[in-house]
Amino acid sequence: MTHDLLYSILGQLGAKVKEVKIVDLKDATYFAKIYLLANKELVEIDARPSDAITIALKAKSPIYVAASIFDQQGIALTRKEVSGSDTGFEPRNSLLL
Numbered sequence: 001m002t003h004d005l006l007y008s009i010l011g012q013l014g015a016k017v018k019e020v021k022i023v024d025l026k027d028a029t030y031f032a033k034i035y036l037l038a039n040k041e042l043v044e045i046d047a048r049p050s051d052a053i054t055i056a057l058k059a060k061s062p063i064y065v066a067a068s069i070f071d072q073q074g075i076a077l078t079r080k081e082v083s084g085s086d087t088g089f090e091p092r093n094s095l096l097l
Contacts, residue, residue: 003054010055013038017059020052025069 010017015038024031032052036043047055056063 003051003058007055007058010036010059015043017055017061018042019061020047020056020063022049022052022063022065022069024066025072030069 015036018035018037020032020034022030022032030049032047032049034045034047034052034055036045053063055061
C-alpha cells in the first residue's frame, strides 16, 4: 500500500521513474537507487532494493543490477540455458550496468 501512495505522489508531482539500479552489496545487504525525472532534472534517491523494484515495476521502468553483484552472487547461465527456457529472461549481459 505504501508503494501505491508513493507512486501516486510521484505522479501528482509530475515526476517519472527513469530507472532503478541495484548498485552495491555490502555485508549481505543490497543497496539501490531510484532515478526520477522531475522538473527536467535527474534526481537520485537511495532506497531499499525491495521498494525500488516495486516502484520500478509500477512505473514499467527498467531495473539494472551492477555487474559486481552478479559476479559475487549470480549464477552464470549459458545462452543455450536461457534460450531453451520459458522464463522470458534475457541473457545476463543485457542486465548489467
